[in-house]
Amino acid sequence: MRMSILFSQTLREAPADAEVRSHQLLLRAGFLRPLMAGVFSYLPLGQRTARKIEQIMREEIDAIGGQEIEMPVVHPAALWQETNRWYEIGSELGRFKDKNDRDMVLALSHEEVVADLLRREVQSYRQLPALVYHIQTKWRDDPRPRAGLIRSREFVMKDSYSLDRDQDGLDRQYRAHYQAYFNIFNRCALPTISVEADVGMMGGSMAHEFMYLAPIGEDSLLLCGNCGYRANRQIAVFQKSLAELEDPRPIEKVSTPDTKTIEGLANLLDVPKSRTAKAVFLVATLTEGQAKVDKLVFAVLRGDMDLSETKLANALEAKALRPAQEEEIRAVGAVPGYASPVGLNGVIVVVDDAIPDSPNLVAGANEEDYHLLNVNYGRDYQANVVQDIAAASKGDACPRCGATLSESRGVEVGNIFKLGTRYTVDTGATFSDEDGIEHPVIMGSYGIGVGRLMACIAEEHNDDYGLRWxxxxxxxxxxxxxxxxxxxxxxxxxxxxxxxxxxxxxxDRDESPGVKFNDADLIGVPIRLTVGARSLDSGGVELKLRGEKESALVPLDEIVSRVQQLRQDLFDDIAAGVVEVPFEG
RNA sequence: CGGGGCGUGGCUCAGUUUGGUAGAGCGCUCGGUUUGGGUCCGAGAGGUCGUCGGUUCAAAUCCGGCCGCCCCGACCA
Structure with a gap:
């Protein structure tokens, strides 16, 4: 491509609304242009890089038996009503009506369409296992797009769907994807780790996320340097410190004026935070059939732990959780800052599983400026659910080995889900086994965002001068x-x-050398050749790698073979990083 | 959705406090100059100051509504 006719320009300065490095560079180098919040056009350079990333995905998914298909972007709402996701998913799902006033969905994922294909195409166990995938546009009306391609509303995703007759088959395909995903990221020279993850709106029984560790990441990850336990903080578990065993003592009301925080309470009464109970009020959206109902939920944790909203939502099978308003809290007779489950009615009480083993806690009295001493679960109040709802934090003990967990930020570049029969039961996507008995197909789904991956590569590979692809x-x-x-x-x-x-x-532009070199550094192509009077006088072409300072002079008649060799070396370097990764899960 | 910030030629910004009819740099066009790390000089094009309404003799500037964008939180490839 001749730059004199390339349909994009570099920018000297980054647009003011780009803060993240990869976003700035992709704009400045002419890979992307914004259209609206979270929506971008890919210019020729960006399009070429995206196509290369997609091709790597294609090769790796093909290698584990994938068959490429292409499913529509617009789906009839009726199909999403069958699986209930029409009702479960909120504003993130793009909805509109066609000319006949029929409800339509903009695809944010394709489980429904795969299930629909299954019930049309697959009748027999002889047709399983199978693996289909496509690379296609998704619309997720994210409440808060940010950081350019890291989090956009419209994006291209490689999503594959494994189809099996039994759990063993699903396990095999899940593990195959686990390795294929590391191959993809390694071929893109993006360091990633896998973590245990929540299944979220996809449903199912098991999920891993692939994380690029970076400060700009929005996920918190808990990592064990000793045994290798790795999990998203949303669902990470930890060994909870045990309280001293003591006999329950009688409840005692104490005056605690102006003491609305656990910190203040522990100081005032001179007890460790672990001897207090913390009350968190939330409103959970639960689905009863097709109807959504909002219920007030009272989560109780020990004062030394934080609530994991994901764990709580899972415990309740809630579709959404939000903090309760003060009026909603007071309406049930609780007092913010002095709340406790003692004596409350009409709320769903969820108690963290450390609470029953923690006797004689300090809890609110549901009365301004008063707390209760020696509150005991079981004797003084009951819960609807007792479950682990505490978020692990840096410094907590690893659930497997007890070592100290550390915390890192990560960007989720891919995920894999064991869906099981979450979609195939609702849609009646069944097959007949050898005995003619029908079973729902067992599914897995596996996604990687192309644009986000590109942005992460840019985030990882750049320097003061620009990109370094x-x-x-x-x-x-x-x-x-x-x-x-x-x-x-x-x-x-x-x-x-x-x-x-x-x-x-x-x-080939008519520009000064400085402009050309700066643009070359900004765009970040790995091999740079310079031909000018000076290089020709010295004997040929100047050859330099983007990442290196020194250059070499190559005679004109050797330049093609030298570049070919260098190109091959660069590919080989990356191929050397594509290694077997033991499955952990 | 809660909190904060911002909207002035393609880009970065000044001008808003104290109303008087719009400016700089970069980019773009033309001419010259320069030619191995964003040359220099000259000429020129390009803006209903996000939008709607209000106040005023007069609004980029003051007041109100709306829209858009960014950042922080609750949520996702």
């Missing part, structure tokens, strides 16, 4: 710069490199 995903392999006195020779080199099958971005 790994050769596997670089928009071009070679950036050829023509300078004064070298245009003719460069034109010849350009043709010969192309004839040899190399991908070349040729800067």
């Amino acid at each position: 790994p050769i596997t995903v670089a928009p071009y392999e070679v950036h050829l710069v023509a300078l004064r006195g070298g245009f003719e020779a460069a034109d010849d080199v350009y043709r010969r490199l192309q004839d040899a099958g190399l991908e070349v971005l040729f800067d």
